[in-house]
Amino acid sequence: MTAEVLVLVTSAGLFAIGAAGLLVHRHPVAMLMAIEVMLNAANLLIVLAARVRGGVDAESAALIVLVLAAADAVIGLGLALALFRRKAAPDVDEVAELRG
């Protein structure tokens, strides 16, 4: 097993762990952390591809993904705080409608 294959397998495992964590949690902040793990798994795969192919564009795309992760954390945490304002222990399943 080469180091590249090891990183590949790790990336797949991280994505699966994040997906499982997203479903098992009812806490909005914990769900967001699971989403961050999934984003990191995808980013690891992008960086590995940049290394294997020797292409620098993919590495720049990985940097842009980092910024995207920051933006989604900001919006998600804002929503989580709004949920916690209504209830001390909110259940994300109860929030089922959007209102403008």
Next chain:
Amino acid sequence: MQSQFVPVLVGCAVALLSALGVVLARRPIYAAMALLVHSLSLAALFGILSAAMVAVGQVIIYSGAIVVLFLFVVTLLPTGGRELAPNTNRVGAACVAGGGMLVALAAALASGALPPTAAVFDLGVAAVGHSLFGPLVVAFELTAPLLLVAIVGAVVIWRRHEPRSTTTPRVLEATPRRLVMHR
């Protein structure tokens, strides 16, 4: 890259274990700490994969900004963010989804072989800069309005549920508006 097998193995093990910690921690503050370890181990892996710029960005943006943001929110939560216990349906769905995802990804990975690693490559900071301001300049510039919209959106979501301000007198709301002529 064979000489780097042991560091890659250690980095992958730490990343996987800390990801498990993020998912399995019962209190959000422990999950945030595990997320910090996770992002640092990924930064180490990026460094080993000769992506120094992404490694530095991971440490600054992820460990420095996002994890700190998570910690701020967890400390702001009432009762430290108590969570309802997961029922068996959820655990079952998570096991099925996680296992299915792993099997699907493993099948996809096993079906195609990795190409041989490029011998000549330039992934330095200058090359990344040329790429960011060359072919990817539109995506790079669009990250600025994206962050601005995210900040404004977070403020709007927060202010919508804010209780009515106590500094403005309530009487003014009850009386109908009068037209006042100024000279």
